[in-house]
Amino acid sequence: MSLNIKYGKNKENSLEIIPVGEVDIYTSPEFKKVIFDLIETKDSNIIINGNELDYIDSTGLGILMSIYKKAQEKSLEVSIINLKPNIYKLFDITGLNKVFNIQG
Template identity: 60%
Template sequence: MSLILEENKECEENYIEVLPIGEVDIYTSPKFKENVLNTINNSNKNIIINAEKLEYLDSTGLGALMSILKTTKENHIEIKIKNLKPNIYKLFDITGLNKVFNIEV
């Protein structure tokens, strides 16, 4: 898994886009969470997770996203997830997290 963090120039101001590439699983989710939380703490900008290149997400990845969501709420920051593949969106649907996260389909 690699992670690209960039200022998103195509959407509203005050957003940073996170582009996880590959898999967010038991091996990669700690680093994913650490990188996104560092970004939140260092920039205090809203977060968009662009999942267009995310191939796989497991329960530890969902746990990392829940930790990120908790931090964003504590800091009054918005988080959006966009471009989820159908197989990954299904995880959010089954767990009910599609009602917790702001997911742009």
Template identity: 45%
Template sequence: MSLNIDSSFNKDEKKWVFKPEGDLDIYTSSQFKEEVIQRLDEKETDIIVDGEKLEYVDSTGLGALISILRTMKESEKKIYIDNVKPNIRKIFDITNLDKMFIFRGEE
């Protein structure tokens, strides 16, 4: 029920990097979405969501990611997802959302 978000701009990749820590769920998804949109208003780029410290994602969290992706598609920007735990990756696979996002570090 809590989420900390570390956001930074990666100058080498020219992308925003978001490192959510905790749960991306009904209680925290709007906070995450607001943080991402605020950063994109500063500088419109592709983004990386580093899920190394992400413990749980529910349907509301997925909805927030989809909403962010729709906003970004207007400017042809992409969301890259990195370092997610197998249980979170499985949610993307089951819902076929694995085709909407780019998973880094996978073949």
């Protein structure tokens, strides 16, 4: 499977990022580069919409942590919305549900 990354400003003027497909060892470098570039150029809070995310592995979770740290350096917030139950379970097991603001 591959990864497409859609993004744009939402009504709260946050940057909404929608990963479509899988964030894994193969697609994580691209995911990280795109989001780091967006953090540098857009200077907006980040919302990661998991509605179209089918799979994430430990590499992907590590990338999310690096995105979180990069955003913190710029005093930006990172929220995650619309995770599927099987993906939320990974956040719960790893304790990342206590790090990230995860909604619905």
